[in-house]
Amino acid sequence: MKTDLVIIGAGIIGVSLAFELSKYNIKVILVDKENDIAMQTTKANSGIVHGGYDPKPNTLMAKMNVEGNRIIKSLHKKLNFNYKETGALIIGSTDEEKEIINKLYKQGLENKVPGLSLLKNKKEVHQVEPNLNKEISYALYSQTTGIISPWELALALAYTAVSNGVKFINNCKVEKIEKNKDKFILSTTKGEIEAKYIFNAAGLYSDDIYNMVLDNPSDGFKITPIKGEYYLLDKFLGSLVNKVIFQTPSSLGKGVLVSPTVHGNLLVGPNASFDTSKDDVSTTIDGLKYVVSASKKSVDNINFFTSNIRNFSGNRATIKGVDDFILEESKIVPHFYNFAGIKSPGLTSGPAIGKYSISLLKKSGLSLTKKENFIYHKLPTFFSHLNDNEIESLIKKNKKYGNIICRCELVSEGEIVDSIHEVIPATTIDGVKRRTNAGMGRCQGSFCGPRVFEILKNELHLDIDSIYQDKGNSNVVVSYTKGNK
Amino acid sequence: MNKEKHDLIIIGGGPAGIAAAISANKAGIKDILIIERDNILGGILNQCIHNGFGLHRFKEELTGPEYAGRYVELLKETKVKVLSNTMVTSLNAKKEITAINSKGVNHLLGKAIILAMGCRERSRGAISIPGDRVAGVITAGAAQRYCNIDGYLVGKKVVILGSGDIGLITARRLTLEGAKVLAVVEICPYSNGLNRNIVQCLNDFDIPLYLSHTVSNIKANKNHTRVEEVIISKVDENKNIIPNTEISFKCDTLLLSVGLIPENELSIKAGIILDPRTKGALVSNNLETSVEGIFACGNVLQVHDLVDNVSLEGERAGISAANYIKEGNKKSKGIKLEVGENLLYLCPQIIKPSSVVDSTPIFFRVKKPLDNCKINIIINNEIVSSINKIKLIPSEMQSVNIRKDMLKGAKNIKIEVIKK
Numbered sequence: 001m002k003t004d005l006v007i008i009g010a011g012i013i014g015v016s017l018a019f020e021l022s023k024y025n026i027k028v029i030l031v032d033k034e035n036d037i038a039m040q041t042t043k044a045n046s047g048i049v050h051g052g053y054d055p056k057p058n059t060l061m062a063k064m065n066v067e068g069n070r071i072i073k074s075l076h077k078k079l080n081f082n083y084k085e086t087g088a089l090i091i092g093s094t095d096e097e098k099e100i101i102n103k104l105y106k107q108g109l110e111n112k113v114p115g116l117s118l119l120k121n122k123k124e125v126h127q128v129e130p131n132l133n134k135e136i137s138y139a140l141y142s143q144t145t146g147i148i149s150p151w152e153l154a155l156a157l158a159y160t161a162v163s164n165g166v167k168f169i170n171n172c173k174v175e176k177i178e179k180n181k182d183k184f185i186l187s188t189t190k191g192e193i194e195a196k197y198i199f200n201a202a203g204l205y206s207d208d209i210y211n212m213v214l215d216n217p218s219d220g221f222k223i224t225p226i227k228g229e230y231y232l233l234d235k236f237l238g239s240l241v242n243k244v245i246f247q248t249p250s251s252l253g254k255g256v257l258v259s260p261t262v263h264g265n266l267l268v269g270p271n272a273s274f275d276t277s278k279d280d281v282s283t284t285i286d287g288l289k290y291v292v293s294a295s296k297k298s299v300d301n302i303n304f305f306t307s308n309i310r311n312f313s314g315n316r317a318t319i320k321g322v323d324d325f326i327l328e329e330s331k332i333v334p335h336f337y338n339f340a341g342i343k344s345p346g347l348t349s350g351p352a353i354g355k356y357s358i359s360l361l362k363k364s365g366l367s368l369t370k371k372e373n374f375i376y377h378k379l380p381t382f383f384s385h386l387n388d389n390e391i392e393s394l395i396k397k398n399k400k401y402g403n404i405i406c407r408c409e410l411v412s413e414g415e416i417v418d419s420i421h422e423v424i425p426a427t428t429i430d431g432v433k434r435r436t437n438a439g440m441g442r443c444q445g446s447f448c449g450p451r452v453f454e455i456l457k458n459e460l461h462l463d464i465d466s467i468y469q470d471k472g473n474s475n476v477v478v479s480y481t482k483g484n485k
Numbered sequence: 486m487n488k489e490k491h492d493l494i495i496i497g498g499g500p501a502g503i504a505a506a507i508s509a510n511k512a513g514i515k516d517i518l519i520i521e522r523d524n525i526l527g528g529i530l531n532q533c534i535h536n537g538f539g540l541h542r543f544k545e546e547l548t549g550p551e552y553a554g555r556y557v558e559l560l561k562e563t564k565v566k567v568l569s570n571t572m573v574t575s576l577n578a579k580k581e582i583t584a585i586n587s588k589g590v591n592h593l594l595g596k597a598i599i600l601a602m603g604c605r606e607r608s609r610g611a612i613s614i615p616g617d618r619v620a621g622v623i624t625a626g627a628a629q630r631y632c633n634i635d636g637y638l639v640g641k642k643v644v645i646l647g648s649g650d651i652g653l654i655t656a657r658r659l660t661l662e663g664a665k666v667l668a669v670v671e672i673c674p675y676s677n678g679l680n681r682n683i684v685q686c687l688n689d690f691d692i693p694l695y696l697s698h699t700v701s702n703i704k705a706n707k708n709h710t711r712v713e714e715v716i717i718s719k720v721d722e723n724k725n726i727i728p729n730t731e732i733s734f735k736c737d738t739l740l741l742s743v744g745l746i747p748e749n750e751l752s753i754k755a756g757i758i759l760d761p762r763t764k765g766a767l768v769s770n771n772l773e774t775s776v777e778g779i780f781a782c783g784n785v786l787q788v789h790d791l792v793d794n795v796s797l798e799g800e801r802a803g804i805s806a807a808n809y810i811k812e813g814n815k816k817s818k819g820i821k822l823e824v825g826e827n828l829l830y831l832c833p834q835i836i837k838p839s840s841v842v843d844s845t846p847i848f849f850r851v852k853k854p855l856d857n858c859k860i861n862i863i864i865n866n867e868i869v870s871s872i873n874k875i876k877l878i879p880s881e882m883q884s885v886n887i888r889k890d891m892l893k894g895a896k897n898i899k900i901e902v903i904k905k
Contacts, residue, residue: 232610236753279709282617285701285726310610312618388583392486392590399587404522404572408750412585444608446624450631464637469620474710476620477637478737481662484636 003029003167005197006186008174008209010037012350013339014201015154018161018168020354024368028166029193030158031186033173033205035472036431037424038154041203042347043434044281044314045228046257046267047150048244049073050345051088051142053108053116054254059324062111064349064356069144071351072153079156080378081149082262088145088244089119089129091136091298097248098138104249105140115143131240133300145244147262150347151434152379155424157351159377162423171472174202177212179333184213197335197366199357204278204317206340213333221326221340225278225315226253228270229287233307234442237266245298253316254344256294258302263409263440265309268295268302276315283311309442316343325349327356329364380418382437384410405455406448408441416452420459427460429453430470449476487591491566492516492810494582494595496573496751499528500792501783502601503556504799505806509599510563512807517565518593520584522572526560527553528603529626530792532633535654537681541793552792576751578776597778597806600752600766601799604745604784606651612743614646616703621712625655625742638662640738644715645669646700648676648683650790650880652742657686659740666692667734670717672699672724675854677880679790701726703739715739745788755779762830763787769819769835770845771805772798777814780806787832787848790882794848815840825863825901827851829879838892846884851877851902860885863899864892877902 005021007014010032018030032039052066076083092101101118108116119125119139126132128141162168169190176187177198186193202209207223214220238260247255259267271290288311292304319326319341330336337360339353362368383391383401394414395402401414419426419435426432429439429452438452439445445452453476456467468474492514495502498521506517525531530538533549540546543555560567571586582593606624614622621640628639629651641664645652648671656666669687674697676683687694698717706713719730747765749757758775760767765786766774773780782802783795819835829850836845855877862870862885869891877883885900892898 231613280617281709282705283613283615285615288613288615304613308610308613309608311613311615388486388590388592391585395585395587395589402585402587402589403570404574404585407522407572410572410574443605444610446606446608446627449623449627450635453631454635468710470618471708471710473708474620477631477639478641479638481632481636481638 001029001191002194003027004195005199006031006184006193006195007199007201009200009202009206010158010168011040011042011201011203012038012150012154012347013203013342013353015158015161016350016354017199017201017339017357018166019157019351020358022161022164022166023374024358024370026368029195030161030166030168031172031174031188031193032170035170035427035468037158037168038151038434039471041314041317042154043151044312045150045347046259046270047148047261048257048259048347049083049146049148050348051108051116051145052111052113053104053140053142054249054345055111056323057107057110060327061324061345061349064325064352065345066111066113067355068345068349068352071355072146072148072348075351078376078378079160080381081152081156083146083148084262085144085146086243086260088142088246089125090140090142090246090248091125091132092139092248093135093137100248101138101140108142113142113144117141129241129243129245131299132245133296133298147244147259148347149262153347155435156377156379159379159423160375163377164371164374168424174209174212179213184336197337197361199337199339201339203342204315206317206338210330210338210340213330213336219332221319221322223278223317223340224274224320225276226318227273227276227280227313227315229273229283229291229313230267230269230311231288231291231304231308232261232310232312233266233268233302233304234309235264237302237307238264240266240299240302247297256291256298258295258298263437270313278315281313281315283313287313309444317341318343325353327353327360329360377423380415383412383415405451406438406441408443408447409437411436411438411448413455416455417459420456427456428468428470429456429476432456487589489591490594491518492596493518493599493806494593495519495599495601496576496582497521497528497601497603497783497785498526498567498569499601499603499783500530500553500556500795501603501785501799501802502599503560504796505599505601505782505803506565507556507559507563508800508803509807510565512804514807514810515564519565519567520571520573520582521567521569524570526557526567526569532630533654534633535658538792541791542796556796573751576755578756580778597780597809599802599806600774600779600781600785601783602748602751602785604747604788606741607744607746609741614700614703617705617709619703619705619712620710621738622703623738623740625651625740628740629655629658632658632662638664640664640736642667642736643738643740644734644736645740645742647671647742647744648678648694649742649744650678650682652740653678653682653686655740655742656692657690660690660692666690667736668693668695668717670695670698670700672697672720675878679880699724699726700739701731712737712739745784747785747788749785752781752785760830760834762824763832765832767835768833769837770833771808771837771840772802772833773805773809778809787830790880794882820895820898822847823897823899825861825899827853827855827902828900831900836887836892836898838889838895841887841889841892844886844888846886847900848882848884849900850879850882852879854878855902855904857905858902859905861901861903862887862891863901864895865897873905
């Protein structure tokens with residue numbers, strides 16, 4: 001395969017780059033080692049569209065964050081992913097915390113973050129957020145902070161990129177990169193790809209990918225994963241708070257947040273653990289205990305025991321000693337671009353990093369012309385957000401919309417079948433979940449799991465041993481029963 | 486949009502809903518509609534292909550589908566209408582129902598409504614089992630469905646957490662299908678299943694039961710795709726894990742049978758008050774909820790041990806709903822029952838003495854196994870009835886009857902179980 005540019009990694013950064021590049025006349029291939037997009041950090045994080053007061057002024061991170069926040073808001077209507085501008089409070093009570101909050105406020109003004117204000121006493125704080133711990137006496141209010149479904153944003157960007165000519169190849173692990181005079185030759189599990197440019201958006205593995213083109217690994221960088229564990233709580237707690245509640249940040253990160261999710265649940269977490277590896281997405285007794293106890297500082301009456309529906313964890317890709325994103329053409333290997341060290345606010349920054357990549361390419365002398373017929377690929381609206389008339393007219397078109405498969409989240413067979421035939425199709429039970437919300441609810445797929453399994457089997461004509469829960473080879477069943485052979 | 490009015494609408498066509506329909510019909514209600522989300526009636530019974538159903542009701546041992554079949558046959562003799570493949574998506578206190586099926590959106594109005602939606606299983610998240618993100622962790626009911634309805638085996642080497650009946654039954658079923666069940670693990674110091682299931686499903690197949698243990702970690706295979714190892718640990722009397730008591734099992738599956746929760750999302754939408762103990766609706770002795778004209782029965786009201794009891798409860802709800810449709814609401818004072826010592830809950834929670842004909846049953850479970858004890862009915866602080874019991878266990882639902890004559894002048898009622 002020959003192409004102009006290969007993007008390695010289909011997380012939020014990779015798909016943002018693909019989305020932006022698909023507006024131009026350039027041949028792009030997007031590859032990922034997993035069977036779907038958004039399979040690592042992008043699908044296991046807080047799902048926050050940050051305001052932009054956290055990053056140090058004049059960093060790329062500050063610029064991308066503030067611009068990304070603005071772009072996501074404008075893309076929301078065009079792409080129809082679930083997103084809500086809830087606002088956020090960064091809370092504190094001690095003098096030390098107040099000082100840090102004041103600093104964040106000033107930093108935010110310097111970063112040109114709109115809609116920031118200070119709440120300076122208990123009354124002001126609790127007027128805005130009545131269920132907060134009564135000790136909270138000070139807060140930074142960020143109006144433009146929002147909540148989002150990270151994988152929906154990624155899907156919408158990736159669908160649009162593919163609809164505009166980007167080729168997406170899944171299960172495509174890059175194993176070796178050879179640098180010839182004016183081109184790269186990538187050896188992958190799906191064959192050779194020849195490309196003039198490489199965009200490295202491999203997230204946790206971006207160091208490994210960069211090392212493939214370096215003679216001396218010490219010229220590169222090293223990704224250190226930091227794991228965060230979460231509780232996802234039932235919808236009956238979904239409106240316990242109406243904004244994202246951050247604690248005062250420390251050297252370990254933004255701390256444990258309490259936040260509504262865009263699907264109506266309550267999210268609590270993360271902790272920050274160095275005791276992890278890139279592939280380790282386990283939850284631990286100690287990690288979960290820490291999240292529970294730390295959350296009490298924000299909201300002290302959450303009953304985790306009766307409301308938890310899922311625990312999960314994800315790894316942030318950090319680079320020790322670097323407090324900014326790396327977004328640049330390699331100084332050693334021309335035409336190789338790194339988009340690395342994308343920790344928080346990476347999700348927010350993605351779409352801005354996409355735009356920034358175009359300016360990097362132009363700066364290096366590549367002339368890019370815009371496509372004339374660029375189209376936005378809108379995500380379908382969830383059934384549960386439609387009114388009776390809209391549902392009725394869908395059912396009249398196709399009676400599969402009248403067959404509810406996921407009772408918790410109200411997802412119909414029609415929506416599931418649609419997701420299996422998207423431009424980037426759902427091929428697994430969790431792939432269906434990310435596209436339709438089936439299995440996201442309080443029973444966690446106990447009811448709809450077997451039903452989604454059958455739909456996948458019939459729509460894709462799959463053998464039962466190639467129907468996976470999520471990652472490749474994560475088999476759901478192991479054989480037929482004796483009577484069914 | 487389809488609009489319909491019916492005298493009685495029953496949400497759920499499992500054993501509770503069918504029994505309610507038959508008894509309401511017998512009581513003279515002609516216009517009855519059952520709404521069922523599946524394509525056939527019978528509910529969860531259809532995947533319970535083991536026997537043991539109907540010992541009390543039909544004095545013989547039936548499988549789940551056979552038990553359901555008996556009731557479906559009885560239903561066929563009536564003019565009860567069934568709307569299958571239809572999901573109820575909302576219910577309000579005015580007894581208006583929205584339901585979706587392949588024909589479209591249906592707006593239905595009932596003079597009375599019976600809730601018979603059953604229950605769901607608790608999943609991994611509900612009990613926060615730590616460990617890797619893997620396939621192969623599945624609720625026993627989902628495994629049972631894969632096995633008995635769809636014809637697939639979910640694993641070859643299996644550990645089961647929870648000794649509830651579904652877990653025990655599934656242990657035997659998977660063994661018969663060629664899987665090796667390595668252990669059933671129970672956090673309590675006693676089993677939470679019926680004794681007959683311990684004997685017939687575990688002992689007969691040499692499956693070890695680990696009491697006072699729980700799963701402390703789930704480990705993935707090297708590709709991070711599926712369970713490879715389940716680690717269990719001993720727990721202390723407060724159910725906290727005791728360090729350095731780990732036992733490791735190499736397996737590909739962890740089945741969860743860790744409790745059932747009545748499925749009351751629709752009830753909550755209708756503003757029905759729930760009892761935090763049963764997680765079902767708060768009902769009076771005629772099974773009427775806090776919303777007039779809406780009744781509840783079966784596992785959506787309280788999780789039962791035997792389907793025979795579900796059917797009986799369904800019949801009672803049917804009769805009550807029929808009375809309500811014929812006679813309207815008879816406002817009368819109720820007495821809230823007090824949950825006494827050693828009891829997990831009482832159901833019903835309220836008695837209206839004027840509505841008791843001869844006597845009314847009160848159901849409960851004990852918190853822990855008790856030997857040589859007695860069940861006391863205490864009215865106006867006096868023991869009016871005391872029943873001796875050799876052994877009471879939490880897995881078996883118990884009941885006592887309160888007779889009409891006991892209720893004369895009653896101001897407060899308490900039921901307790903105490904050691905002799």
